[in-house]
Amino acid sequence: MIKRFVEKVQTxxxxxxxxxxxxxxxxxxxxxxxxxxxxxxxRVCETLQKxxxxxxxxxxxxxxxxxxxxPKDFDVATDATPEQVKPHFRRAIIIGRRFRLVHVMFGSExxxxxxxxxxxxxxxxxxxxxRMLADNVFGTQADDAARRDFTINAxxxxxxxxxxIDYHDGVKDIRRRRxxxxxxxxGRYREDPVRMLRAVRIAAKLGFEIDEATRxxxxxxxxxxxxxxxxxxxxxxxxxxxSGHSVACILRLRAEGLHHGLLPLxxxxxxxxxxxxxxxLALSRTDExxxxxxxxxxxxxxxxxxxxxxxxxxxxxxxxxxxxxPALDAAIDEVLxxxxxxxxxxxxxxxxxxDIWMMQPRFERRSGRAPHALLAHLxxxxxxxxxxxxxxxxxxxxxxxxxxxxxxHADEDGRARLLAAAPAPPKGEGxxxxxxxxxxxxxxxxxxxxxxxxS
Ligand code: ATP
Ligand code: MG
Numbered sequence: 171m172i173k174r175f176v177e178k179v180q181t182x183x184x185x186x187x188x189x190x191x192x193x194x195x196x197x198x199x200x201x202x203x204x205x206x207x208x209x210x211x212x213r214v215c216e217t218l219q220k221x222x223x224x225x226x227x228x229x230x231x232x233x234x235x236x237x238x239x240x241p242k243d244f245d246v247a248t249d250a251t252p253e254q255v256k257p258h259f260r261r262a263i264i265i266g267r268r269f270r271l272v273h274v275m276f277g278s279e280x281x282x283x284x285x286x287x288x289x290x291x292x293x294x295x296x297x298x299x300x301r302m303l304a305d306n307v308f309g310t311q312a313d314d315a316a317r318r319d320f321t322i323n324a325x326x327x328x329x330x331x332x333x334x335i336d337y338h339d340g341v342k343d344i345r346r347r348r349x350x351x352x353x354x355x356x357g358r359y360r361e362d363p364v365r366m367l368r369a370v371r372i373a374a375k376l377g378f379e380i381d382e383a384t385r386x387x388x389x390x391x392x393x394x395x396x397x398x399x400x401x402x403x404x405x406x407x408x409x410x411x412x413s414g415h416s417v418a419c420i421l422r423l424r425a426e427g428l429h430h431g432l433l434p435l436x437x438x439x440x441x442x443x444x445x446x447x448x449x450x451l452a453l454s455r456t457d458e459x460x461x462x463x464x465x466x467x468x469x470x471x472x473x474x475x476x477x478x479x480x481x482x483x484x485x486x487x488x489x490x491x492x493x494x495x496p497a498l499d500a501a502i503d504e505v506l507x508x509x510x511x512x513x514x515x516x517x518x519x520x521x522x523x524x525d526i527w528m529m530q531p532r533f534e535r536r537s538g539r540a541p542h543a544l545l546a547h548l549x550x551x552x553x554x555x556x557x558x559x560x561x562x563x564x565x566x567x568x569x570x571x572x573x574x575x576x577x578x579h580a581d582e583d584g585r586a587r588l589l590a591a592a593p594a595p596p597k598g599e600g601x602x603x604x605x606x607x608x609x610x611x612x613x614x615x616x617x618x619x620x621x622x623x624x625s
Contacts, residue, residue, distance in 0.1 A: 195334040195341050202235045204329055210276035211244040212329050217258050219330060223250040226326035233322045236344050246283045247314060255283050286310060289317030299397050312337060319365050321350045349373045350381040359387055363394035364406050370426060371410045374418040389427035400514035407435050414460035416453045435513050438475050445478025448563040469522025470552050472515055479505045480527055502527055529553035533574055536592035
């Protein structure tokens with residue numbers, strides 16, 4: 171009886187809030203410590219408020235502050251237009267064409283300031299599957315809250331009054347550790363299929379449950395990701411892989427059925443049984459680095475993800491009679507040719523990947539001038555880290571990894587001693603072979619040999 175009554179009152183309240191009345195959560199209840207907000211974000215809010223505007227910290231930062239996680243970046247939402255915002259700050263630029271935002275810079279920090287905007291209202295452009303193509307009208311704060319993805323991402327913190335404004339019960343969902351879509355999940359995924367990836371990433375990052383109604387359409391609608399421009403999927407996958415929780419994200423993606431054939435990158439990770447150990451090790455090392463606040467080199471990460479594809483092709487080409495180094499070169503060309511476009515890997519990362527891979531057989535040459543020549547390689551550090559990862563995955567001898575570590579850190583005498591003590595390379599993997607065997611047969615071997623001639 172009492173439960174019924176409470177439910178009724180709750181429903182009434184939710185309706186009222188849906189009609190645009192938010193809940194105001196005071197400091198005692200939300201517990202956010204103002205000191206945890208950087209001065210830059212405080213300055214932006216205070217300056218705009220003094221000029222008569224509303225300004226709030228919004229999105230992931232409020233969510234993270236409520237949970238006690240250190241936010242990655244701080245965004246501000248305001249009722250001021252970009253043209254009204256810009257003149258208040260010494261270093262500010264308006265960016266974006268469709269929807270303009272202001273970037274306010276303080277030293278190395280950037281605060282992104284966006285004007286409240288409204289969600290799709292039927293008049294906006296959508297593609298044949300309902301995907302929103304533009305999202306560019308100004309709106310009220312209530313509109314702005316409603317167009318955000320999850321309830322926990324639609325919270326506004328006013329650092330002056332220390333109040334959190336909550337239109338969609340986000341504070342409650344944070345307490346319940348639940349990720350819940352605002353509005354009808356299916357429609358919201360259709361509008362923007364990337365939200366499926368965001369759901370998985372944010373839930374994995376926070377260790378939250380995905381609410382059943384938010385979770386259940388994912389497997390069914392996963393195909394829609396195929397309509398999203400590959401560059402956008404790449405950006406989101408990169409966020410996922412460098413979130414510090416990539417292993418948890420990958421496992422969740424698999425559990426939600428968001429892989430096979432949809433996300434080529436995920437197929438790369440999950441559909442190669444022999445490489446899975448290596449890839450998972452690479453991802454867990456990446457997670458450790460991110461959590462320790464260290465830099466992640468995207469080229470290195472992708473070199474890890476595609477290594478077993480290269481390795482497989484390299485072996486095949488050698489089996490067909492191609493020489494070791496030209497075969498690797500040709501295998502790399504093939505894999506990059508196939509994957510760069512599919513995965514939308516940006517060109518600037520490709521050179522790093524190639525260098526890292528091409529260096530691997532060179533580490534095995536431990537006589538003459540070859541090791542010294544390798545020391546001068548610009549990407550030696552990345553190449554060595556990759557070798558060490560192969561060692562950790564039992565794919566390269568531990569002795570080789572240690573030898574290179576010592577060689578890189580030794581003085582000239584030490585290096586001479588190491589060279590004298592280095593074991594002979596495994597048969598067939600030594601210094602350049604003098605005798606050239608002809609490729610046996612078949613077009614693959616011929617093409618590998620062709621690339622040998624050109625390299
Ligand atoms: P992170 O901690 O990874 O930065 P975030 O939630 O802050 O997570 P951002 O990409 O920085 O993610 O987005 C900032 C805010 O913009 C989100 O909190 C959410 O309110 C809104 N948002 C981002 N992407 C979408 C989307 N695809 N649909 C609706 N709202 C979105
Ligand atoms: Mg963010």
